[in-house]
Amino acid sequence: GENVEQHPSTLSVQEGDSAVIKCTYSDSASNYFPWYKQELGKGPQLIIDIRSNVGEKKDQRIAVTLNKTAKHFSLHITETQPEDSAVYFCAASQVNDMRFGAGTRLTVKP
Amino acid sequence: GAVVSQHPSWVICKSGTSVKIECRSLDFQATTMFWYRQFPKQSLMLMATSNEGSKATYEQGVEKDKFLINHASLTLSTLTVTSAHPEDSSFYICSARYGPGEQYFGPGTRLTVT
Numbered sequence: 001g002e003n004v005e006q007h008p009s010t011l012s013v014q015e016g017d018s019a020v021i022k023c024t025y026s027d028s029a030s031n032y033f034p035w036y037k038q039e040l041g042k043g044p045q046l047i048i049d050i051r052s053n054v055g056e057k058k059d060q061r062i063a064v065t066l067n068k069t070a071k072h073f074s075l076h077i078t079e080t081q082p083e084d085s086a087v088y089f090c091a092a093s094q095v096n097d098m099r100f101g102a103g104t105r106l107t108v109k110p
Numbered sequence: 111g112a113v114v115s116q117h118p119s120w121v122i123c124k125s126g127t128s129v130k131i132e133c134r135s136l137d138f139q140a141t142t143m144f145w146y147r148q149f150p151k152q153s154l155m156l157m158a159t160s161n162e163g164s165k166a167t168y169e170q171g172v173e174k175d176k177f178l179i180n181h182a183s184l185t186l187s188t189l190t191v192t193s194a195h196p197e198d199s200s201f202y203i204c205s206a207r208y209g210p211g212e213q214y215f216g217p218g219t220r221l222t223v224t
Contacts, residue, residue, distance in 0.1 A: 042217055100154045
């Protein structure tokens, strides 16, 4: 089955700096790669996603890149703000088999 | 985006009792719903996948007789934890999807078994 690895497990940045979180996946058949933000005591919220026929996608301060050959994808957050502090999860899936990374706890210091 | 609700948001029950958690898709019809559990500071672990009108598919290691899943309609799935024990205490999260699109997650239900 699919195995998703995520790094780093914790990330601390200064407000205004950029944050990058990286994930690798094992199953070359995976074709959908979402990123979720989870705040304490809440369910994950989809923040951006990318499909295997696209290499990069951007939504305001958030961007995701996908390298199918290397089987890795990354989340980029620019101009970080304290409200970006949360746990971020990457995931990889085909149809009914979404697997999550272990999560990255991002702290943005004001 | 699509909205998924869960009820209750938290529940405390005594060991040996059963607890039912509801998951509803509020503004779309969910052909597939998923149930996850999450321990503190850990990732989401898929428990089972259910399609409307059919039996749920459980992940390896998940006891289907203990975690009963019903997906009777396109907007409602329920998870019943039967004969709950303290080790079942966890954060249970559902998600719903229409067709091959994005999964939308509920806010989660914190279960504490005393």
